[in-house]
Amino acid sequence: MIYTLTLNPSVDYIVSVDEVHLGQLNRTKTEVKFPGGKGINVSRVLMTLGVSSTAKGFVGGFTGAYVKDSLKKEGIETAFVEVEEDTRINIKLKASEETEINGQGPNLTEENLQKLKDQVSQLTNKDVLVLAGSIPSKLPESIYEDLIQICKDSGAEFVVDAEGSILQKVLAYRPYLIKPNHHELGQFFDKKIQSCEDALFYGKKLVEQGAKNVIVSLAEKGAVFINSELAVIATVPKGELKSSVGAGDSMVAAFLAKSINDGKLTEAFRYSVAAGSATAFSIGLASREKIEELLPQVQLTESV
Ligand SMILES: Nc1ncnc2c1ncn2[C@@H]1O[C@H](COP(=O)(O)OP(=O)(O)OP(=O)(O)O)[C@@H](O)[C@H]1O
Numbered sequence: 664m665i666y667t668l669t670l671n672p673s674v675d676y677i678v679s680v681d682e683v684h685l686g687q688l689n690r691t692k693t694e695v696k697f698p699g700g701k702g703i704n705v706s707r708v709l710m711t712l713g714v715s716s717t718a719k720g721f722v723g724g725f726t727g728a729y730v731k732d733s734l735k736k737e738g739i740e741t742a743f744v745e746v747e748e749d750t751r752i753n754i755k756l757k758a759s760e761e762t763e764i765n766g767q768g769p770n771l772t773e774e775n776l777q778k779l780k781d782q783v784s785q786l787t788n789k790d791v792l793v794l795a796g797s798i799p800s801k802l803p804e805s806i807y808e809d810l811i812q813i814c815k816d817s818g819a820e821f822v823v824d825a826e827g828s829i830l831q832k833v834l835a836y837r838p839y840l841i842k843p844n845h846h847e848l849g850q851f852f853d854k855k856i857q858s859c860e861d862a863l864f865y866g867k868k869l870v871e872q873g874a875k876n877v878i879v880s881l882a883e884k885g886a887v888f889i890n891s892e893l894a895v896i897a898t899v900p901k902g903e904l905k906s907s908v909g910a911g912d913s914m915v916a917a918f919l920a921k922s923i924n925d926g927k928l929t930e931a932f933r934y935s936v937a938a939g940s941a942t943a944f945s946i947g948l949a950s951r952e953k954i955e956e957l958l959p960q961v962q963l964t965e966s967v
Pocket residue numbers: 843844845880881882883885886899900901902904907908909910911912914935936937938939940941943
């Protein structure tokens with residue numbers, strides 16, 4: 664069973680305006696809301712691809728109820744720890760550029776945290792836990808390592824999609840997959856990553872440091888996949904960028920869905936890139952039809 668963990672879920676409020684007038688009243692041209700947070704997006708795309716998962720994390724208040732109800736309506740199992748304060752609302756403002764304002768999230772208690780750890784300790788060696796998204800400021804910075812240690816003790820595989828500073832701490836535990844974007848990879852090595860070749864060079868170092876599979880995404884510039892046997896560069900499909908929110912999460916979900924079913928990692932990578940672009944070309948997350956339509960546009964080149 665796949666479990667996704669979102670420590671700080673959200674209601675994503677995606678609005679568009681023709682132009683932002685700072686210091687004035689702006690009225691939206693379009694507005695839509697979705698249950699959000701990186702692990703939750705992974706669960707939603709997995710469901711689109713016919714793979715079930717259980718979404719874990721902390722939810723609270725009316726916004727938390729919205730997140731839970733929305734997932735239930737999509738047929739996604741949830742096992743959230745209920746907290747006192749409201750789940751955050753993240754604003755995604757689309758004008759000539761995309762601007763995001765992410766909330767801080769609710770206060771969490773020792774008891775909330777202990778409940779989550781108890782849940783994670785129930786995983787077995789047949790399970791995969793996807794830890795995705797930022798760590799709320801109210802939680803100890805070691806929380807990912809603490810939860811990963813619990814996974815290791817039970818033999819469960821785990822995936823991490825988080826910023827460079829978190830990745831640094833979890834590599835030694837041998838994650839099944841990590842998916843930094845080129846900024847996060849650059850942050851990790853304190854270097855500017857400008858091309859797929861740069862990403863391959865530094866991605867290989869992440870494999871040497873413990874990651875079993877690494878995908879580095881470079882938005883419209885391409886993506887790379889590396890493990891101990893393969894190094895592959897992918898082109899990304901061309902199309903109109905509508906909202907990149909959840910594009911990276913869609914890549915994680917699609918790679919997991921395909922690699923866990925048949926173990927063909929290169930094809931799983933191709934599917935992952937198509938899923939990232941299918942989300943980037945949509946308001947909301949990718950549909951299966953859109954992913955399959957874009958698949959032939961993803962060209963793979965094996966490198967040495
Ligand atoms: N402008 C674009 N054109 C085509 N595909 C895109 C574009 N932007 C993003 N993508 C697709 O989305 C994938 C992930 O994009 P990106 O590298 O921005 O990751 P990310 O920063 O993790 O995404 P997120 O916006 O979810 O945080 C890319 O590999 C690509 O497939």
